[in-house]
Amino acid sequence: MPRKRNAHRSPDMPTLADVARLAGVSEITASRVVRAQGPIADSTRARVLTAIAELGYIPNRAAGTLASAGSTLMSVLLPSLSNIVFPDVLRGIHTALTETAFQPVIGVTDYDPLIEERILVSFLAWQPAAVIVAGLHHTPTARRHLEHGRFRVAELMDIDGEPVDIAVGMSHRQAGYETGKHLVQRGYRRFGYARHNVTTDDRASARYEGLCSALQEAGLSLVAEHCYPDASSTKAGRDALAILLAAHPDLDVVVFPNDDMAMGGIFHCMYAGIAVKEKLGIFGFNGLDIGQAMPMPLSTILSKRFLIGKTAAEKLLESRERPAEKTIINTGFDIIEGATA
């Protein structure tokens, strides 16, 4: 016995067939109107549109995806949402997708490639039109999926490496290097570095390496570094600087992996009565608004997060097919001189 139609679902959910019947056309014609595809007579279109409005028809994307083997979803895999950096990227993506039919599905990997792999696989179950991930480093399985899938791929933030399809970002190694060069040029000699516990943040590591190589070129090296045993935060920066200075009171500049921690460093200086810049330089990374709104704007590097997200999403929408050549887009960075180093 055939299953009763609509037995296990909402009885009053209109389908394309209902729309077609009401408009007196075939399903496929109604479908064409919905998708604005193919040649449709104006009068027909109007009738179908009226029927849609009358019934309150909402297309079923699951059915559409199944029938056409392509969804309007864009999978976005970000390492974290705790810091405003990745929401900024997401905002850029969202801006590019507004007015398109695409919708972002987001996942958070906690900087863990294995979690990234797991979420990626569960996202692929939706036949996404595109996948956005952070960084160029993935598990072999994840990389295989990204390479062999029938969808576009953008790898964000970092461009130091070989992308699967598109990479949009900046060279973090170079940013670290420029930081070192800039600070040496400004007369700083005794460098400290305050890191945090995320060992898998490849970008922070690349900046660190870049900084070290700039120091080396100048015949210098890090005098001290401290690893705060917890996630990055303003408090982490504040405490880390206190510990660094307790052991090495003679540092003349401390570089932080990001602005949040650098702000904490400044707060420590305010608390301890240390003259920022004259007595101790403070340098961050990201160029967050709040750092620039301080009475003495934070010296830092502006990363173009919104632009990265927006550019990536726009690039992905250009063509459904993956082109033969890989694309690398360098959004660059700006040194913000600021007043703290």
Place this chain on the structure above:
Amino acid sequence: MPRKRNAHRSPDMPTLADVARLAGVSEITASRVVRAQGPIADSTRARVLTAIAELGYIPNRAAGTLASAGSTLMSVLLPSLSNIVFPDVLRGIHTALTETAFQPVIGVTDYDPLIEERILVSFLAWQPAAVIVAGLHHTPTARRHLEHGRFRVAELMDIDGEPVDIAVGMSHRQAGYETGKHLVQRGYRRFGYARHNVTTDDRASARYEGLCSALQEAGLSLVAEHCYPDASSTKAGRDALAILLAAHPDLDVVVFPNDDMAMGGIFHCMYAGIAVKEKLGIFGFNGLDIGQAMPMPLSTILSKRFLIGKTAAEKLLESRERPAEKTIINTGFDIIEGATA
């Protein structure tokens, strides 16, 4: 002539039928193994699992959704991503969904109910298992969709009103009221208020009203207010306070709609050499980490954003059916005395 199987899709994408064939079972049995549903002999499960691994099978969720009239997607509609507040909520949601089969799809409404409605409709096309929106205020159409849909609904942040299904949040009116009472009690009399341009941020408006009514009860009223003609930011707070004080140098406390702007207020005081708290009290809202990491921690109200998101998602997962009674969960708030008011 029947269409060639897999004609318009990736040829090597294994389906459940392939898995079933390889494992020597029927499709439906393989399906049960994938969904861990129904009684399955251990030996059969093992054979199917082996086949899945061998083929690298990834289930097609579009097909599953279509066949079962229920997806594993959770639609999340947030007003903004520019401020860390909503990413915090999202983080809570994400935490609750980890280890479940559910995935969040996010949309950003820019505090515009019409955009909310538009995105909501496009999300409903995916037959989401649940919808999360911010606030209790929606367009009539959106409200109708939320009420009549076959999915759970959580309205976040605010509990001053009648929810569709579940509301999780706090009373912003009361938070504003308590702010006023607290500050009056501490001896402040000449109140200023610095708002920003988002007129549709109902929560900020509710806090404003609560504050005013507390002042009224004490026989006071706002001496001055300034509306910064742009979105909320630290710079907005800094500039707004400068303008307020230029016109009303005799204010003894200024309340800000959020911590970001309040931080800006403090930065202005630092710049202008105004003794915070003694000369001018500063009060925010949200209880962001950065405000608490300052040498003088910001006086503010802690909103429990992560908890709101997490609680809502957990509650939504409890049952697929919408219960008869509506649920309102008050996550409350804490006054952080701080050192700035």
Place this chain on the structure above:
DNA sequence: GCGTTTTATGGTAGCGCTGTCATAAATCTT
């Protein structure tokens, strides 16, 4: 040892939509 329940598996018919091909009518050629 004979019904009764439980456990394990399968057959089949869609879910709602769109790709493919076919066809009819309108428009354009020459």
Place this chain on the structure above:
DNA sequence: AAGATTTATGACAGCGCTACCATAAAACGC
């Protein structure tokens, strides 16, 4: 005016999966 092209529409199968039965075998009760 006959053919060639373009425009507008439809028939139909099938995308990959799961709900709904049905059935067979095993376990249980007394």
